[in-house]
Amino acid sequence: MASGVVNIRRDVDDKFYRYRMPLLMTKIEGKGNGIKTVIPNMSDVARALSRPPTYPTKFFGSELGAQTSIDEKNDRFIVNGAHDAVRLRELLDAFIDKFVLCGACKNPETDLILTKNEMIVRDCKACGVRSNVDMRHKLTTYIVKNPPKKKGKRKKGEHAEAPSPAGLDGNGSGENGRGSPDDDDEGGGTDDELTRRLKAEAAELNPEATLEKEDWSADTSPEAVKARMGALQAGVAGLTLGNEDDSDEDADSPYSQLGRWVQENREASAVEVFKKVQELGLEKKHKAVQVLAQTLLTENALVEIPKYAPVFVKMISSEKHQKSLLGGIERLAGLTHPELIPAIPKILMAFYQVDVLDEEVVKQWGTHVSKKYVDKDTSKKVRKASEPFLKWLDEADDDDDDEDDD
Known part of the structure; x- marks a missing residue:
């Protein structure tokens, strides 16, 4: 059998x-x-x-x-x-x-x-x-x-190997692990090979995308679309707070185009989203991570994160990228979908589990209120909600230290 x-x-x-x-x-x-x-x-x-x-x-x-x-x-x-x-x-x-x-x-x-x-x-x-x-x-x-083997504590830049959903692994070769868009292609696939694989996987993922659209996509009525577009334009206008250069505030900037495309293509698969990011030349831009976090995710974020995890895994390659992701989460839950505030610990855990957030970066973010992405009160509210996850990180560290002492 x-x-x-x-x-x-x-x-x-x-x-x-x-x-x-x-x-x-x-x-x-x-x-x-x-x-x-x-x-x-x-x-x-x-x-x-x-x-x-x-x-x-x-x-x-x-x-x-x-x-x-x-x-x-x-x-x-x-x-x-x-x-x-x-x-x-x-x-x-x-x-x-x-x-x-x-x-x-x-x-x-x-x-x-x-x-x-x-x-x-x-x-x-x-x-x-x-x-x-x-x-x-x-x-x-x-x-x-015969206790379980102790898992080594992850440090900045270290990530557990895990299969990359939708095949968007970091080295372009279909192997497990995480790479970065800035990595050389030594030992990995070429851009042409990556493109061919993305096309093949996009064809395989289309049935799932249809199901996802049917089950829990956003409301596509004219009124809802108009309201979301208004919110998107307001959000994109503020995307450059402390980010890259002010010229990106233009409504025709690549970031604005990416945000609009995401809103208009809610049924898109992870592969299709990443191809759009590549088309706009944003695969290495940390601010693009912020745009995706606050526009790609909706009130169904906990369901959507596993679906779109490969996009974030592929794009996040530095501490600056991680901070942009956290900024996007602040804007997502703090401004666009306040009903997600109680779910902040689970959202952080979901990203932490796919190795796009490092422990040190999250802790530093969680203990330093910032007005970079949202107003001070909203920033405090989001970080306050994150406390259970920060506490969990501290307890995990304590357990590791205790085991080391033993």
């Missing part, structure tokens, strides 16, 4: 659910008392769950009352006895529920943390909640003795 891909939460019947994993596969080997069930793709499944493959393997053994055999060097994960694939998938769902999903928001984007008093906590990167694991389960003893 060929391996497929399924939702991590298999109770979510949505083929566009962003959290996916390989379908757990099994292979029966041996006979009689030596019969055993091999899980050939356990490493791939565990990687999708951000857990060591030993954890679900030991979980299976605990639930089935069976011995397990683990050979990580040769990627062999075995549960003694003959076990049906369907049964192991059900147990995997139980493992995910107990040791992966956030106890609050049920998001699988969590890390396991072992506290000083040997309690296991699921640290959610989506909502910031830390929920305790049920320590009565037998697997917890194994986890305490």
